Amino acid sequence: MDGLRWEVRTRGEGQPLLLLHGFTGRGTSWGGHGTAFARRFRTIAVDLPGHGRTRTADPARATVERTADDLARILGTLDALPAHVLGYSLGARIALRLAVAHPRVVARLVLESPSAGIRDEDGRRARRAADEALAARIEHGGIEAFTAEWERNPVFATHHVLPPTAAARQRAIRLRNDPFRLAASLRGAGQGAMEPLHDRLAGITAPTLVIAGALDDIGRPRAELVAAGIPGAHLAVVGGAGHTPHLERPRDFRRLALDFLQEVSAA
Numbered sequence: 001m002d003g004l005r006w007e008v009r010t011r012g013e014g015q016p017l018l019l020l021h022g023f024t025g026r027g028t029s030w031g032g033h034g035t036a037f038a039r040r041f042r043t044i045a046v047d048l049p050g051h052g053r054t055r056t057a058d059p060a061r062a063t064v065e066r067t068a069d070d071l072a073r074i075l076g077t078l079d080a081l082p083a084h085v086l087g088y089s090l091g092a093r094i095a096l097r098l099a100v101a102h103p104r105v106v107a108r109l110v111l112e113s114p115s116a117g118i119r120d121e122d123g124r125r126a127r128r129a130a131d132e133a134l135a136a137r138i139e140h141g142g143i144e145a146f147t148a149e150w151e152r153n154p155v156f157a158t159h160h161v162l163p164p165t166a167a168a169r170q171r172a173i174r175l176r177n178d179p180f181r182l183a184a185s186l187r188g189a190g191q192g193a194m195e196p197l198h199d200r201l202a203g204i205t206a207p208t209l210v211i212a213g214a215l216d217d218i219g220r221p222r223a224e225l226v227a228a229g230i231p232g233a234h235l236a237v238v239g240g241a242g243h244t245p246h247l248e249r250p251r252d253f254r255r256l257a258l259d260f261l262q263e264v265s266a267a
Contacts, residue, residue: 001070004061007053008074009045012038015107016080017261018071019045020091022113022244023185024150024174026052031169033246033254037086040262044080046071048091050177050185057180059188065195068097072105082107084261085206088246089113089219090189096197096226099204106206110257113212113243115222116229117196127192135183146182147174158215158242166247201229208233209260211253213241234260 009027017037021029027045028034037043047054049062049070056062071094075083084107087095092114099106118124138146151159151171159167187193208230212223214237227235236256241248 001073004049004054004056004070006070006074007047008078010042010078011045012040012042014041016075016078016083017041017043018075018080018083018085018095019043020085020087020094021045021048021051022089022091024051024147024177024182025088025091026173026176028052029170029173030246033250033257036254036258040258041084042080044075044078044083046074048094048185048189050181050183050188052177055178055181057184059184059193062185062188063193064094064097064189065101067094067189068101071098072102075105081105084108084110086110086257086261087112087114089243090185093117093191093194094189096201096204097194099206099208100197100200103203103205108261109204109206109208110260111208111210111223111226112246112253113216113219113223114210114226115191115219116198116201116226117194118191119196119198124192124196127190129192131186131190131192135186138179138183138186141179143175143177143179143182146179147171150174155216155218155243158213158248159244161240161248170247198225198229201226202231204230207260207263209256210235211245211256212237213243213245213248214239215242219243
């Protein structure tokens, strides 16, 4: 699509459900959640630009805005309109953009640990500088050194609760990424690079569930702002979880997501 070959995996039957992973992940990052969702929906799991097999080293090709436009076209090509959309972190920001820019594409919206971007230009400039420095370290130090650094990020401090097998699986997925492509994603789709969406949240028409971890001191306030800005949005705060409720409290996360998505199916 426009020079970019997307990796797209579909499973199951029924109402389409688009799954959007976070930074350093890929479509297979959903693991058992993807299998459970595919029992009830036609799941569409993609590798986002710069990740896995959706290969680009061009930051302009990995932006939140262009990625959302691509996904709208992909869903149309797959005859999957409208689709439920579930996104985590980076994927949640892209899901938000999709709901804002292509409202007819989105049936129901589930946002795990989302952000609507950074409002002020000074804040965006500072974040771009920090992301550029991290992107340079990814390129110069390689994927193994970056993965070790990324896993020490304070936002993942609660990951000590993960079973060793789950932690090892996440690390293996990260290590399979290409450092130059991850750097492109960071430069193109970081919070400092994306268009802030705070002033456009009120225009989202899709029923929305926002999921945040009670222990995520940085991400939870951002998620609360998103939920407050979307008309009728429901905020679910998962106790005992940080930035990744789908990993730290998988049963709670899955129950919340399925109960919300199946409301319309039951109707």
